[in-house]
Amino acid sequence: xxxxxxxxPDADAEPTPAELAHARRFAEVVDKTLxxxxxxxxxxxxxxxxxxxxxxxxxxxxxxxxxPARRSIVExxxxxxxxxxxxxxxxxxPIARARARxxxxxxxxxxxxxxxAAALAVLWLRPxxxxxxxxxxxxxxxxxxxxxxxxxxxxxxxxxxxxxDEIFADRLDGFRARRLQGGKR
Amino acid sequence: MELELAEEQQLVEEAxxxxxxxxxxxxxxxxxxxxxxxxxxxLGDAATAEEVLRDTLATAVEKIRRFTWQGKTIYPWxxxxxxNKVFDVHRQAKRSRRxxxxxxxxxxxxxxxESHADAQLIADQERAAHRERIAGTMDQLGERYRLAIELRLxxxxxxxxxxxxxxxxxxxxxxxxxxxVRAFRKQFGEAQ
Amino acid sequence: MSMKSKAVVAWLLVALAACADRDPxxxxxxxxxxxxxxxxxxxxxxxxxxxxxxxxxxxxDGNLVAATASVRQILSLAFPRGAPEADDVxxxxxxxxxxxxxxxxxxxxxxxxxxxxxxxxxxxxFFVANLYTVQGEIHEARASALDAGGEAGKAAATxxxxxxxxxxxxxxxxxxxxxxxxxxxx
Numbered sequence: 190x191x192x193x194x195x196x197x198p199d200a201d202a203e204p205t206p207a208e209l210a211h212a213r214r215f216a217e218v219v220d221k222t223l224x225x226x227x228x229x230x231x232x233x234x235x236x237x238x239x240x241x242x243x244x245x246x247x248x249x250x251x252x253x254x255x256x257p258a259r260r261s262i263v264e265x266x267x268x269x270x271x272x273x274x275x276x277x278x279x280x281x282x283p284i285a286r287a288r289a290r291x292x293x294x295x296x297x298x299x300x301x302x303x304x305x306a307a308a309l310a311v312l313w314l315r316p317x318x319x320x321x322x323x324x325x326x327x328x329x330x331x332x333x334x335x336x337x338x339x340x341x342x343x344x345x346x347x348x349x350x351x352x353x354d355e356i357f358a359d360r361l362d363g364f365r366a367r368r369l370q371g372g373k374r
Numbered sequence: 375m376e377l378e379l380a381e382e383q384q385l386v387e388e389a390x391x392x393x394x395x396x397x398x399x400x401x402x403x404x405x406x407x408x409x410x411x412x413x414x415x416x417l418g419d420a421a422t423a424e425e426v427l428r429d430t431l432a433t434a435v436e437k438i439r440r441f442t443w444q445g446k447t448i449y450p451w452x453x454x455x456x457x458n459k460v461f462d463v464h465r466q467a468k469r470s471r472r473x474x475x476x477x478x479x480x481x482x483x484x485x486x487x488e489s490h491a492d493a494q495l496i497a498d499q500e501r502a503a504h505r506e507r508i509a510g511t512m513d514q515l516g517e518r519y520r521l522a523i524e525l526r527l528x529x530x531x532x533x534x535x536x537x538x539x540x541x542x543x544x545x546x547x548x549x550x551x552x553x554x555v556r557a558f559r560k561q562f563g564e565a566q
Numbered sequence: 567m568s569m570k571s572k573a574v575v576a577w578l579l580v581a582l583a584a585c586a587d588r589d590p591x592x593x594x595x596x597x598x599x600x601x602x603x604x605x606x607x608x609x610x611x612x613x614x615x616x617x618x619x620x621x622x623x624x625x626x627d628g629n630l631v632a633a634t635a636s637v638r639q640i641l642s643l644a645f646p647r648g649a650p651e652a653d654d655v656x657x658x659x660x661x662x663x664x665x666x667x668x669x670x671x672x673x674x675x676x677x678x679x680x681x682x683x684x685x686x687x688x689x690x691x692f693f694v695a696n697l698y699t700v701q702g703e704i705h706e707a708r709a710s711a712l713d714a715g716g717e718a719g720k721a722a723a724t725x726x727x728x729x730x731x732x733x734x735x736x737x738x739x740x741x742x743x744x745x746x747x748x749x750x751x752x
Contacts, residue, residue, distance in 0.1 A: 197544065197556045197560060199516070200516055211679075216551065236419075238556065241558055244414075244418045245558070246527050249528045252410065252425075254424075259409075263431060266435060271435065331603050334655075335744055339691055341699070346665065350621070353614050353615045353618050356586055356651065360608065419626050423627045
């Protein structure tokens with residue numbers, strides 16, 4: 190454990206093997222942090238020193254928030270604050286009721302005259318309106334995240350948190366685009 | 375400024391009338407200065423800082439109806455929420471780290487509260503105040519320690535380049551930086 | 567035309583108009599694509615994100631047990647049926663989970679976590695390749711542990727190192743295949 194109150198040796202003092210090992214470990218922690226990949230776990234000593242390093246870097250503008258992280262945080266905050274209350278479910282008419290509504294005027298017309306029955310037959314025999322299979326743009330489709338994430342380097346094997354941020358932000362764009370076009374929620 | 379005051383006022387009013395989504399451009403605009411000049415320098419940990427930022431923005435959206443527009447940017451209000459959240463983190467974690475505690479103290483923002491000081495100006499002033507504190511502490515360190523921090527953490531040069539400039543081996547530079555950061559931490563605590 | 571006939575004709579016209587009105591416009595008959603990004607998918611991804619962030623904060627505080635528990639919760643999230651993101655997110659969570667377990671010395675549990683992920687994966691992906699990478703790291707950790715045991719464990723350590731190489735090779739092969747596929751698709 191680092192003793193805050195212990196004096197720090199002079200710059201030229203010979204390091205002990207323990208200090209040398211600790212210094213090397215801390216150097217690696219700083220290395221990874223500067224590359225944007227702080228180690229998942231580290232000792233309390235290293236964490237305390239890394240905080241100092243991070244404050245110095247932050248104050249000099251070297252630890253800015255990356256744009257994808259910023260977007261993701263803003264979206265999270267809005268979602269957290271707004272909750273699901275704002276998302277009113279789209280009005281869906283049950284199929285059976287819709288069909289009944291469609292048939293009701295025909296029944297009345299058919300009962301009142303033969304002409305109406307003939308019209309009914311004409312309408313009935315008319316080829317059905319084509320069902321359009323929506324050609325969904327790729328970005329609005331649920332799909333593998335491979336193209337987005339790409340091959341995962343070994344030193345980033347445990348960076349799942351950064352990847353989920355990326356996947357979430359990407360899918361949110363597609364989800365929004367779909368909603369703007371009137372797609373179901 | 376990307377977001378003019380009139381536009382900001384309109385968005386705030388829209389949000390206050392129930393369209394909370396109107397807050398998005400405001401949050402997008404101020405997330406970065408809140409993170410880099412208010413939260414991270416007071417916490418020193420990026421993951422926790424991101425959580426606090428998220429929480430700050432969510433609270434701002436939830437409480438936007440309580441905000442009273444006084445003809446100036448919403449940024450000071452957001453900043454105050456962020457500072458309160460940082461205090462909460464320190465209280466909850468019972469952190470006693472000197473540096474973090476020292477940075478938690480309010481930085482006096484010198485802009486006239488009645489003026490239409492824009493958010494960028496406030497953020498710049500805050501960053502300058504932090505820098506002054508850091509520089510004051512750096513000045514009290516030995517020359518080689520100061521250089522080690524300057525080269526590695528401020529200029530972000532590689533270990534190899536830092537070692538070359540100081541005329542030492544990489545292993546020696548690692549020790550220098552390790553001692554420098556420890557010395558900084560100790561000095562900063564004592565300087566408060 | 568009598569008043570009565572006029573009324574019947576008017577009635578018929580109204581009836582016909584009503585029928586025409588009820589004919590659904592083509593847009594309402596557009597099939598809702600099952601693969602569309604929907605709210606359920608966004609909720610599941612959002613939850614996974616929150617668990618990862620929680621885990622990250624726990625890791626920063628050095629609380630690896632709580633971090634492990636948080637990542638584990640991602641494995642039981644309900645994703646929409648057939649959503650390819652589900653496999654990817656779960657495999658990524660397993661990779662992190664296994665690494666956390668390794669850092670706590672739980673090598674058997676880490677192996678189980680990776681093996682389950684590989685067994686449950688329905689297709690090759692960069693996330694599956696990543697699981698093989700982590701599998702290789704687990705073998706390496708075993709080898710180091712065996713090395714520490716002295717001469718007796720030497721042969722077993724060598725065996726673990728061979729297994730690690732095989733896992734890394736597998737990961738590289740998957741990555742190469744997928745990259746080629748992605749290039750061809752462009």
